[in-house]
Amino acid sequence: MSGGDVPAVRIEGLGKVFDGRIRALADINLTVREKEFLVVLGLSGSGKSTLLRCINRLVDATEGHVWIFGEEITAATGARLRELRRQVAMIFQQFNVVRRHSALINVLSGTLGRASLLPSLFLKFSQDDRERAVAALERVGLGGREHHRADTLSGGQQQRVAIARALLQEPKLILADEPVASLDPALRHSVMRHIEALNREEGLTVICSLHDVDLVRRYATRVVALRDGRLVWQGAPDELNRYTYREIYGTEAEPATNTVM
Amino acid sequence: MDDRAAALILAFAWNLFSSWIGASPGRALVRGVPRWEQDLDWNRTLRGWFTVLFIELTFFSGWLITEVDLPSFFTKFSKASDIVRGLVHPSGVVLHQGLVLLVQTVFLAFMATAFAIPLAFVLSFAAARNLTRSSRFSRVMYTAVRTGMNFTRAVEPLVWALIFISWVGIGPFAGVLALWVHSIAALTKLYSESVESIDPGPMEAITATGAGTFQVLRYGVVPQIIPPYLSFTIYRWDINVRMSTIIGFVGGGGIGYILKPRVDLGEWGQVGTLVLLIAVTVWLMDLVSAKIRERIV
Ligand SMILES: Nc1ncnc2c1ncn2[C@@H]1O[C@H](COP(=O)(O)OP(=O)(O)O)[C@@H](O)[C@H]1O
Numbered sequence: 331m332s333g334g335d336v337p338a339v340r341i342e343g344l345g346k347v348f349d350g351r352i353r354a355l356a357d358i359n360l361t362v363r364e365k366e367f368l369v370v371l372g373l374s375g376s377g378k379s380t381l382l383r384c385i386n387r388l389v390d391a392t393e394g395h396v397w398i399f400g401e402e403i404t405a406a407t408g409a410r411l412r413e414l415r416r417q418v419a420m421i422f423q424q425f426n427v428v429r430r431h432s433a434l435i436n437v438l439s440g441t442l443g444r445a446s447l448l449p450s451l452f453l454k455f456s457q458d459d460r461e462r463a464v465a466a467l468e469r470v471g472l473g474g475r476e477h478h479r480a481d482t483l484s485g486g487q488q489q490r491v492a493i494a495r496a497l498l499q500e501p502k503l504i505l506a507d508e509p510v511a512s513l514d515p516a517l518r519h520s521v522m523r524h525i526e527a528l529n530r531e532e533g534l535t536v537i538c539s540l541h542d543v544d545l546v547r548r549y550a551t552r553v554v555a556l557r558d559g560r561l562v563w564q565g566a567p568d569e570l571n572r573y574t575y576r577e578i579y580g581t582e583a584e585p586a587t588n589t590v591m
Numbered sequence: 592m593d594d595r596a597a598a599l600i601l602a603f604a605w606n607l608f609s610s611w612i613g614a615s616p617g618r619a620l621v622r623g624v625p626r627w628e629q630d631l632d633w634n635r636t637l638r639g640w641f642t643v644l645f646i647e648l649t650f651f652s653g654w655l656i657t658e659v660d661l662p663s664f665f666t667k668f669s670k671a672s673d674i675v676r677g678l679v680h681p682s683g684v685v686l687h688q689g690l691v692l693l694v695q696t697v698f699l700a701f702m703a704t705a706f707a708i709p710l711a712f713v714l715s716f717a718a719a720r721n722l723t724r725s726s727r728f729s730r731v732m733y734t735a736v737r738t739g740m741n742f743t744r745a746v747e748p749l750v751w752a753l754i755f756i757s758w759v760g761i762g763p764f765a766g767v768l769a770l771w772v773h774s775i776a777a778l779t780k781l782y783s784e785s786v787e788s789i790d791p792g793p794m795e796a797i798t799a800t801g802a803g804t805f806q807v808l809r810y811g812v813v814p815q816i817i818p819p820y821l822s823f824t825i826y827r828w829d830i831n832v833r834m835s836t837i838i839g840f841v842g843g844g845g846i847g848y849i850l851k852p853r854v855d856l857g858e859w860g861q862v863g864t865l866v867l868l869i870a871v872t873v874w875l876m877d878l879v880s881a882k883i884r885e886r887i888v
């Protein structure tokens with residue numbers, strides 16, 4: 331990081347305890363530079379989702395601070411909080427598209443942070459936004475599907491609708507929480523490719539949790555690993571090997587046999 | 592046979608029956624039975640004996656309080672056979688008036704339901720636990736709405752009808768208002784339960800775009816609750832038709848309004864006609880509402 335650059339995300343002393351007793355995160359310190367493709371690794375239950383959700387405040391941390399492009403989101407409320415959220419798009423493992431809405435309306439809902447309130451409550455959007463939504467669907471390979479209801483689309487198509495929704499949000503940061511874990515392995519690259527394009531072509535910062543080591547090597551520019559809510563490892567994707575793997579997943583874990591490490 | 596003797600014999604028979612099927616009232620009803628007692632038969636513990644005694648006393652006093660009169664039940668059927676004869680030989684005299692009031696009955700139920708929908712829709716968000724966790728204000732609102740609705744629901748529509756009759760006068764509008772109030776409470780409860788069972792995923796996704804509260808509700812919640820809301824609303828209309836057939840008994844309009852005097856006068860043929868009309872309507876509503884709801888869900 332060259333001096334004076336504002337990091338995309340800065341996290342200090344972040345901790346989260348659910349219901350006063352379940353500790354999900356402890357003392358996380360992490361800085362993510364602009365245009366990084368940061369992958370978060372960890373077993374399920376290690377705190378990946380909680381970490382990502384603390385960044386856009388879908389979950390409120392119990393300790394610590396988070397800054398987004400220099401502004402503290404953990405201190406923001408009301409309109410200020412929504413303003414900061416607008417800069418951060420999220421992609422979910424379960425897609426979370428609105429099933430009974432068309433693909434087009436789903437994509438347009440990405441603009442809700444800046445759309446005018448009353449028309450948006452009647453599903454009305456500006457012509458300009460509608461054209462951009464059509465283009466975004468085209469871009470993720472769903473041209474011509476604008477008026478298909480989301481629940482008639484396959485999982486991979488729904489996730490691409492969610493990516494187009496993120497595009498319309500015009501964010502500076504993308505949080506992707508296991509974006510391909512619910513998809514057929516054969517389809518994973520078709521979704522990851524689009525997230526990669528946002529990173530490479532649009533210059534967006536990406537923070538993405540993943541399971542599959544092959545995907546990590548292919549897409550990450552940097553890797554951090556969580557274990558029991560703590561950051562236990564950071565490094566470059568090509569530093570992942572049998573030994574670091576044990577460090578991340580514990581001594582009982584073995585890399586999948588077909589994975590060359 | 593003396594009533595009291597009959598009650599005692601029945602209670603004793605029940606007692607024998609329950610111990611025979613192995614249901615031990617002492618253990619089932621009393622919490623915190625000490626370990627050493629749990630393996631014993633009920634009739635081997637003092638607690639077991641007292642519990643059985645208590646149940647028998649309740650049954651016995653209930654028999655006296657409700658003036659159970661088995662001899663009348665078994666020997667005086669002939670008096671009621673007039674009604675049965677009336678049902679089998681309905682009179683055509685009230686057919687026309689009955690049909691007109693039947694239409695009024697169905698519309699009374701419809702208007703009560705229609706007026707209740709918008710209010711229940713708005714209140715259901717305030718009465719859903721999953722939407723009211725975030726702020727102190729919303730938690731207070733939740734408790735207030737829930738308490739108010741539980742109270743409103745606890746008062747029977749017939750009682751509401753009496754209140755509204757003294758307010759707007761005898762007639763179908765009083766019935767509409769009575770069923771309206773009761774329906775708001777009932778629909779709010781049903782609606783809010785379907786809000787509570789939505790998938791939170793889309794709500795989170797919309798929140799993450801920087802959308803405001805109303806947009807999150809419109810995009811993340813409303814699309815998910817429309818099918819159950821439609822289904823509950825039709826179900827409520829169905830129930831309201833049933834209720835509006837008797838709301839006329841106290842002056843709330845509908846077919847019950849002419850049924851009551853005919854019962855009092857013993858016009859059993861006319862009563863028979865009206866009862867048959869009600870039965871057919873309720874049966875049809877039931878059928879139609881079940882069919883529609885089947886298609887929605
Ligand atoms: N809403 C919640 N309420 C209570 N506990 C939660 C909640 N969300 C997550 N947790 C707990 O926090 C820990 C971390 O969960 P999560 O962040 O979902 O991990 P991951 O995404 O790595 O699987 C787990 O022990 C999980 O059970």
Ligand SMILES: [Mg+2]
Pocket residue numbers: 375378379380507508
């Ligand atoms: Mg997770």
